[in-house]
Amino acid sequence: MKNNWYETAMRVAVIAGIFSALVLAILAANGWRSVPVTTLKAGKVADLKLELRKHPKDEGLKTQLRRIDLQLRQGFFRRRALAQDGALLLLGGLAIFLLAVKFAKQYRFRNPRPDGELADPRPAAAGGRYAVAVTGVMLAGVLTGLVLLSRHDVSFEYLASAAPPTKADYPTAEALAKNWPVFRGPGGCGVAKSTGVPATWDGKKGTNILWKTKVPLPGENSPVVWGDAVFLSGANEHQREVYCFDANTGKLRWKKPVTDLSCADKSPLQVMEDTGYAAPTMVTDGKRAVAMFANGDLACFDFTGKRLWAKNMGKPDNMYGLGSSLTFYKNRLILQFDQGTAAEDGKSALLALDMTSGRQVWKTKRPVPTSWSTPNVIDTGTRAEIITCANPWVIAYNPEDGKELWRAEVLGGDVAPSPVFAGGMVFAVNSGANLAAIHPGGTGNVTKTHVAWLYADDLPEIVSPVSNGELVYIVYTYGTLTCLDAKTGKKVWSQTVEDEFKSSPTVVGDRIFLMDTNGVMHFLSGGRAYKELGKAALGEPSNCSPAFMNGRIYIRGKYNLYCIGKKG
Amino acid sequence: MKRFYPVYCWLLLILPTLAFGEERFPPPEYESTYRPPITQAPAPRAEWLAYLDIAVLAAALALAGYLTLKRRSRRGVFALTAFTIAYFGFFRHGCVCPVGSIQNVALAIGQPQYALPIVVAAFFLLPLVAALFVGRAFCAGVCPLGAAQDVVLLRPMKVPAWLEQALGVLPYIYLGVAVLFAATGSAFLVCRYDPFISIYRMSGAPLLLTITVVMLAIGTVVGRPYCRFLCPYGVLLRWLSPFARWRVSIAPKQCVQCHLCKDACPFGAIRIPTPAENPGGRREGKGRLVLYLLLLPVFLAVGGTLGYWGGAVLSGQHMTVRQANRVWLEEHGKVKGTTLESDAFHRHGQSLDELLQAATAIRRQFDFGGLLLGGWIGLVIGLKLVFLSIRRRRTDYEADPAACLACGRCYRFCPEEHAPAEVLEKIG
Numbered sequence: 001m002k003n004n005w006y007e008t009a010m011r012v013a014v015i016a017g018i019f020s021a022l023v024l025a026i027l028a029a030n031g032w033r034s035v036p037v038t039t040l041k042a043g044k045v046a047d048l049k050l051e052l053r054k055h056p057k058d059e060g061l062k063t064q065l066r067r068i069d070l071q072l073r074q075g076f077f078r079r080r081a082l083a084q085d086g087a088l089l090l091l092g093g094l095a096i097f098l099l100a101v102k103f104a105k106q107y108r109f110r111n112p113r114p115d116g117e118l119a120d121p122r123p124a125a126a127g128g129r130y131a132v133a134v135t136g137v138m139l140a141g142v143l144t145g146l147v148l149l150s151r152h153d154v155s156f157e158y159l160a161s162a163a164p165p166t167k168a169d170y171p172t173a174e175a176l177a178k179n180w181p182v183f184r185g186p187g188g189c190g191v192a193k194s195t196g197v198p199a200t201w202d203g204k205k206g207t208n209i210l211w212k213t214k215v216p217l218p219g220e221n222s223p224v225v226w227g228d229a230v231f232l233s234g235a236n237e238h239q240r241e242v243y244c245f246d247a248n249t250g251k252l253r254w255k256k257p258v259t260d261l262s263c264a265d266k267s268p269l270q271v272m273e274d275t276g277y278a279a280p281t282m283v284t285d286g287k288r289a290v291a292m293f294a295n296g297d298l299a300c301f302d303f304t305g306k307r308l309w310a311k312n313m314g315k316p317d318n319m320y321g322l323g324s325s326l327t328f329y330k331n332r333l334i335l336q337f338d339q340g341t342a343a344e345d346g347k348s349a350l351l352a353l354d355m356t357s358g359r360q361v362w363k364t365k366r367p368v369p370t371s372w373s374t375p376n377v378i379d380t381g382t383r384a385e386i387i388t389c390a391n392p393w394v395i396a397y398n399p400e401d402g403k404e405l406w407r408a409e410v411l412g413g414d415v416a417p418s419p420v421f422a423g424g425m426v427f428a429v430n431s432g433a434n435l436a437a438i439h440p441g442g443t444g445n446v447t448k449t450h451v452a453w454l455y456a457d458d459l460p461e462i463v464s465p466v467s468n469g470e471l472v473y474i475v476y477t478y479g480t481l482t483c484l485d486a487k488t489g490k491k492v493w494s495q496t497v498e499d500e501f502k503s504s505p506t507v508v509g510d511r512i513f514l515m516d517t518n519g520v521m522h523f524l525s526g527g528r529a530y531k532e533l534g535k536a537a538l539g540e541p542s543n544c545s546p547a548f549m550n551g552r553i554y555i556r557g558k559y560n561l562y563c564i565g566k567k568g
Numbered sequence: 569m570k571r572f573y574p575v576y577c578w579l580l581l582i583l584p585t586l587a588f589g590e591e592r593f594p595p596p597e598y599e600s601t602y603r604p605p606i607t608q609a610p611a612p613r614a615e616w617l618a619y620l621d622i623a624v625l626a627a628a629l630a631l632a633g634y635l636t637l638k639r640r641s642r643r644g645v646f647a648l649t650a651f652t653i654a655y656f657g658f659f660r661h662g663c664v665c666p667v668g669s670i671q672n673v674a675l676a677i678g679q680p681q682y683a684l685p686i687v688v689a690a691f692f693l694l695p696l697v698a699a700l701f702v703g704r705a706f707c708a709g710v711c712p713l714g715a716a717q718d719v720v721l722l723r724p725m726k727v728p729a730w731l732e733q734a735l736g737v738l739p740y741i742y743l744g745v746a747v748l749f750a751a752t753g754s755a756f757l758v759c760r761y762d763p764f765i766s767i768y769r770m771s772g773a774p775l776l777l778t779i780t781v782v783m784l785a786i787g788t789v790v791g792r793p794y795c796r797f798l799c800p801y802g803v804l805l806r807w808l809s810p811f812a813r814w815r816v817s818i819a820p821k822q823c824v825q826c827h828l829c830k831d832a833c834p835f836g837a838i839r840i841p842t843p844a845e846n847p848g849g850r851r852e853g854k855g856r857l858v859l860y861l862l863l864l865p866v867f868l869a870v871g872g873t874l875g876y877w878g879g880a881v882l883s884g885q886h887m888t889v890r891q892a893n894r895v896w897l898e899e900h901g902k903v904k905g906t907t908l909e910s911d912a913f914h915r916h917g918q919s920l921d922e923l924l925q926a927a928t929a930i931r932r933q934f935d936f937g938g939l940l941l942g943g944w945i946g947l948v949i950g951l952k953l954v955f956l957s958i959r960r961r962r963t964d965y966e967a968d969p970a971a972c973l974a975c976g977r978c979y980r981f982c983p984e985e986h987a988p989a990e991v992l993e994k995i996g
Contacts, residue, residue, distance in 0.1 A: 084770075087770045087771075088770070091767075091770065098719055098720065101722060102719075102722075105722070112828050112829075112830070112831060112832065112981055120843060121840075121842055122849065124729040124730070125956050125957070127728075127729055127730035127733075128729055128730050128732075128733030128734075128956045129733075129953055129956045129957065130730065131730040131731065131733050131734035132733050132734060132737060132949060132952045132953055132956065133949075133953065134734065135734045135737050135949070136737075136867070136946075136949035136953075139737075139741070139945055139949065140870065140871075140874065143871065143874035143875060143878050143942055143945070144874060144878075145878075146874070146875075146877075146878025146881045146882065147874055147877040147878045149878075149880075149881045150877055150878050150879070150880035150881045153880035153881060153884070153893075154893045154896055154897055154902075155880055155883065155884075155889060155892070155893060155927065155928075155931050156880065157896065157900075158892065158896050158924045158927070158928065159928055159931060261899065311899065311920055312899070313919065314914055314919075315914075351919065353921070358921075359921055360919050360920075360921025360922060360925070363919060363921075363922065
């Protein structure tokens with residue numbers, strides 16, 4: 001009887017084994033014939049698709065393509081179904097095979113025949129100790145290998161660079177006031193303390209032109225000046241460069257390319273011609289100068305032209321091209337990096353980087369879409385605030401930690417003008433929304449509590465406002481100049497001229513300097529009545545805002561950098 | 569039987585070809601206004617089913633204890649094994665399992681933001697609690713990994729004692745590495761390289777299928793190779809089982825020194841009686857034991873130091889560190905081109921500083937984790953040497969409570985199982 005069961009079990013095992021082998025052979029053949037995913041992207045299908053691009057209306061091609069596509073898909077799913085069914089059958093076959101073999105084994109059970117002698121366990125224990133010791137040595141070898149590999153691990157490099165700077169290294173308020181470190185000068189509000197600047201010049205005739213130097217690559221950024229160094233950047237689609245000019249002679253001291261910064265997004269960068277590839281104005285703190293370009297490259301150089309650090313911040317999602325200029329607070333570079341078409345994109349942020357190392361100190365997400373406005377660091381008397389403008393918020397941040405202080409919903413549209421601070425009030429403006437006067441120092445949403453007044457006519461879309469604390473001046477691109485009372489927001493005067501403006505105005509003493517796109521500087525009276533005091537032509541177009549320092553004016557034309565001052 | 573082995577092994581070796589049947593196909597390129605339907609994510613498993621799993625696990629553990637200790641039924645254990653394969657294996661696709669749950673627990677400890685699901689906590693704890701009462705009942709017939717190996721065991725060979733001891737170190741190391749990687753959020757290694765999951769899911773990557781085939785092929789001649797020489801959960805069970813309230817006993821009442829069970833265990837878990845030792849040997853043994861005890865801090869320090877300095881390479885297994893390393897190299901012009909990791913970084917909009925700060929934090933975790941792992945390895949080696957130097961006196965054939973998988977195979981070899989003790993006494 002036992003033998004009968006054994007034989008039966010063995011027969012079942014043989015049949016199950018053969019069955020499993022057959023199923024496996026079918027599955028192997030099925031797997032071999034399986035259509036790779038790439039089939040739909042290569043071979044005949046790819047050729048047909050290429051052909052279809054050339055002849056998009058060829059119905060015959062379309063029909064042929066659809067037929068092949070359908071055949072491939074049907075074949076794929078047929079084979080996949082076969083694979084799934086086959087796997088089940090194989091599993092069943094192997095299960096029966098195993099059960100049959102085990103069943104058969106039960107009927108060939110061999111009774112144990114031990115020798116009955118007790119083995120001395122000591123040799124086994126000694127062998128075990130030896131084996132464990134050898135294993136331990138091998139493991140030590142593995143760990144040593146890890147140590148040797150770790151010595152060259154790249155993470156050590158950035159661990160070293162992640163160390164915080166040991167000493168804060170930034171200029172004093174006095175030093176800042178004597179120079180022109182950021183867009184629109186110290187304080188970023190377009191107010192120059194410089195005296196003795198000439199009242200007229202002529203770029204073509206050379207009247208009051210101390211020097212004029214060609215700028216190698218184009219750019220819409222404005223000059224920043226520290227001591228005897230003038231910094232500009234220039235770029236085109238393929239090149240990005242940073243320049244340092246001698247403020248006394250105009251000689252190009254050095255020109256440094258910004259290259260080798262990788263950005264995974266290799267798609268072509270698209271910018272508006274008016275914006276260009278180097279619109280953001282640089283910053284300088286007296287030891288370093290930092291430039292940013294439309295592709296997100298950010299590079300820091302010392303005054304000798306040595307690149308201190310550089311990084312790509314990622315290709316900006318900005319439909320017109322990057323426009324926001326850099327600014328800084330103490331040793332922190334402030335970067336308003338607004339991106340995306342809607343606030344919900346979640347791409348916008350305000351960042352603070354360590355000027356010495358480029359290391360990020362903080363980053364705060366912003367609930368806004370792309371903007372082109374430059375942040376401004378103001379001192380309210382009790383605290384420092386970074387004022388930012390974008391649609392629809394004016395938001396103030398703590399420059400120490402990037403935390404939001406207050407926000408006011410007063411703006412809209414594509415925001416480009418930068419905010420200014422004068423007479424204890426923040427002025428923010430954009431075309432189609434408002435010119436808003438806001439008391440700083442608030443907390444949370446201050447729209448209903450801290451907005452002193454709103455004004456909604458002839459608002460600028462590019463040009464930033466300027467204020468002497470008593471009056472506020474705004475300039476609509478196509479020639480409407482408006483002056484308002486800073487305290488009440490009431491219009492004092494309005495004047496329309498024939499010129500076009502993109503450069504932002506500067507208050508110099510009791511005068512307003514405002515340059516049109518043809519490079520003609522308009523001198524206006526800073527009083528409560530409109531009065532044009534005169535004009536001076538650069539001799540070439542310009543969209544940049546001038547820098548005023550030590551009785552000189554530095555203006556970037558479309559092609560040249562000019563230094564204007566009284567000769568002799 | 570031997571003539572079928574080549575066929576059987578051949579069947580197993582070509583199993584990986586099944587993997588090629590599993591490919592994804594791109595959707596058709598619609599050029600009309602037709603929009604393909606949005607892929608619907610399947611609804612999560614009903615909560616009550618999770619509690620059912622816990623109940624089934626608890627019942628299976630109780631049943632395993634009853635079958636091995638009370639009924640002493642190998643057939644019952646085998647039936648339970650078949651149920652485990654069906655329920656925890658094919659029905660639950662091998663997940664959650666207590667073996668993998670170690671990683672969830674480690675992750676919950678290492679990353680406080682991760683909340684440990686109650687079902688995972690239950691799967692982790694229940695077999696350990698059961699081990700305190702009925703030993704390794706979980707291994708007997710409730711573990712889907714052990715069950716898969718149990719059914720393929722056809723002709724067990726005896727693993728030499730020295731090799732058994734050397735390989736016995738591996739589960740401890742696997743446990744340490746798995747905990748480090750899970751606690752740092754790097755990877756669930758135990759799940760990623762689970763040799764049996766591809767059986768229960770009936771699919772898998774070629775590498776995993778190959779691991780499955782190799783493990784099953786070895787399992788036909790070596791009893792439960794994964795359980796004995798790799799399983800990290802087995803380490804925890806080994807620690808707890810010696811304290812079990814009820815343990816497996818080869819003889820139902822009293823060992824009659826018949827030696828019949830000497831080679832009965834395919835897992836090498838039967839400890840034989842020891843002969844008397846001479847005084848000289850005892851002195852030598854004591855000296856060795858003292859030496860190894862004194863060397864323990866050295867093993868610990870050497871392992872810890874090597875582990876600390878080797879942590880950097882291990883940290884490269886973490887996705888964020890790998891990404892940061894790559895982006896850093898690209899930023900500094902040390903490599904050309906981009907990879908999937910660096911492309912993902914640039915598209916995500918994260919700044920390099922944020923990435924480096926995140927990677928640095930993880931690197932620090934690995935420095936500390938490497939120190940602990942290295943120390944752990946040194947400690948394991950040292951303690952193994954210490955335990956191998958301790959002389960234990962045995963008078964009977966016993967199942968090692970730590971190593972015994974409670975499968976019940978040895979019962980049939982004991983004459984006391986088949987005849988009353990008084991009869992055996994009369995026979996002499």
